[in-house]
Amino acid sequence: MDKKLGRPRSEKTKTDILTASYDLLIENGFKAITVEKIAEKAGVSKATIYKWWPNKAAVVIDSFLNATSDKLPIPNTGSTIEDMFIQVNNFVQFLISKKGNVIAEIIAEGQFDSKLADIYRQAYFKPRRSISKQILERGISRGDLRKDLNIELTIDLIWGPVFYRLLITGEVLDEIFVRNLINYVFEGIKLNF
Template sequence: MNPKSGRPRSEEAKTSILQATYELLLEQGFAGVTIEGIAKKAGVSKVTIYKWWQNKSSLALDAFFDATETILPVPDTGSIKEDLFQQVKNLSEFINSPKGKIIAEFIAEGQYDSEFAKEYRSRYFVPRRLISHQIFERGIQRDEIYEDTNIELYTDLIFAPIFYRLLITGDVIHSNDILRIIDTALSSLIKDNNQE
C-alpha cells in the first residue's frame, strides 16, 4: 500500500472544512458558528478539525482569508488623489459586502482576544496600510505632497471614516464621500507646483 495514499483524502477534508466554515460565517456570522456545526456541514468529525486548528477563532480566520485573500494591486495612475480614491473605493466596496460584516465581527472579537486581533490585523490591515504608504511615498517622489508628510497620520485620517461607519453608524460610504474625505485629508499636503 502506498503510504501517501491517505494524503489526498486528508487535504480534501481540510478544504471541505475551510469551505464549510466560510459558508457558515456568511450565513450565521462569527458568533453563530460552532465547531459542531462546521463538522456537520463539512461531513467530518470534530477530532479531524482539531487536528489542524486549536479553536474556532483560528479556523474562522483561515477560512475567511483562504476564501477572500487576493493579490492586492497598488493603484498607480500618476496622481496621489486618484490612487487613494481607487484604494479606498475598493476597500469600501468590500466593507459594504457581506464579507465586510465578518471583518466587523472579527474586530469585535479582537477586543476580547488579543492574539486573534494580532492575527487579523497582520493578515488584513497591515498589507493595506503598506499600500497606502507606497501611494504616499510615490506622491512625495512626484513632488505632489510635502516630503515631511506624516504618512501614518494621514492614512488614519482617510480610512477612519470608513471604519467609523462600518462599526458605529452602519452607513454606506459612496464615491462622492470618498472624494470629499481624500480632498479634505490632503488639502494641507498638496503642493501648488505652479507657484514660484
C-alpha cells in the same frame, strides 16, 4: 482489486475546511460558528482542524482572507490621489456587501477576544495599511506629496473616518463619501506650490 485511496491530500482537506468555515461565516455569522460545525460541514474531525489552526478565530479569519484576498488589488494609475481613492473605494464597496459586513462583526467580537483581535490586525488590517503606505511612498517618490509627510498619521486620517462610519455612526459609506474624504485629506497633505 480496487485500491483504497487513503486519506485525502492535505491541501484539499485544508481547502474544504476553509470553504466550510467561510460558508458558515456568511450564512450564520461569526458568533454562531464552532469548530464542531466547521468539522461537520467539511467532513473532517476537529483534530484535523486543530492540526492547522489553534482555534476557531484563526480558521475563520484564514477562511475569510482566502475567500476575499483577490478583491483588494494594489492600484497604480500614476496618480497618488487616484490610487488612494481606488484602494479605499474598493474596500468600502466590499464593506457594504453582505460578505464585507462580516468585517464589522469580526471587529466587534475582537473587543471581547484579544486573540481574535490580534489575528485580524496582523492578517487583515496590517496588509491593507501596508498597501496605503506603498501608495503614499510612491506619491512622495513621484513628487506628488511632500517629503516630510507623516505617512502613518495620513493613513489614520484616511481610514479613521471609514471605520468611524462603519462601527459608530452607521452613516452612509459610498463612492461620494470616499471621493470627498480623499479630496479633503489630500488637500491637507499636498505639496505647496
